Amino acid sequence: MPQPLADTLTHLRVGNQTFLINFYQDHRDDFAEWARQHHQLDRAAAHELLRSILVEFYNQVADGRLTKLPPDLRAHLYGMAEQLPQAATTTALPAAEARRRRHLLGLFGQLGPDCQQVLMFFYFRGYNFKKLAGKMGFANATVGRLQKSSCLRRLYELHLRAEE
CATH class of the missing domain: 1.10.10.10 (Winged helix-like DNA-binding domain superfamily/Winged helix DNA-binding domain)
Structure with missing residues (x-):
């Protein structure tokens, strides 16, 4: 039986990352397809992007910047992903x-x-x-x-x- 969202947030705050690991395993293929369509990322780059987003999400929960889980966590994380590739595609430094x-x-x-x-x-x-x-x-x-x-x-x- 899935964990209630309130319990999930509590577990994340104390360092239990099982929810994030399961989310990654369940959604990485769908995310890779979405990233290929929207950002022309290959599978490995999409998986790395999803890991980065989940780490940032975890940091937001652990630091208290995120006090309740969004109603649609998948949409929230995909929204975070919309912002990251733009930062990654900036021109190289001199x-x-x-x-x-x-x-x-x-x-x-x-x-x-x-x-x-x-x-x-x-x-x-x-x-x-x-x-x-x-x-x-x-x-x-x-x-x-x-x-x-x-x-x-x-x-x-x-x-x-x-x-x-």
Whole structure:
């Protein structure tokens, strides 16, 4: 018997991804056909796109950005898919910019996991200092701001050392 939607959301919030795995297995072929028709994606690329969408959906539930399941989950996920291929088909970066980004990514990898997480939450997920502090377990928003500043300073120092 299928799980009620409210239970599904609760299970996702605590990390149980069985629903998403089953959804992927049940819908990947239909999704691949849809992606081929609408975005000219081959089967492997369509499966990868569906996995990316399910990960983003899971992150939205886990972060509290999505508080209730949409009435038609399939339509919701296909709507998310409409936005992702457009971002993936942008033009390639100039070689100098691509090198600069690879260099910064390498420096970012040299930071400790906590610093990486702080910077990811702040810059890529757009968390404010209060939410950052809550996610990282800091006492308050001021501690989150100081930690972010410290991590950014470490990244800048790594960049300076690499230039020498």
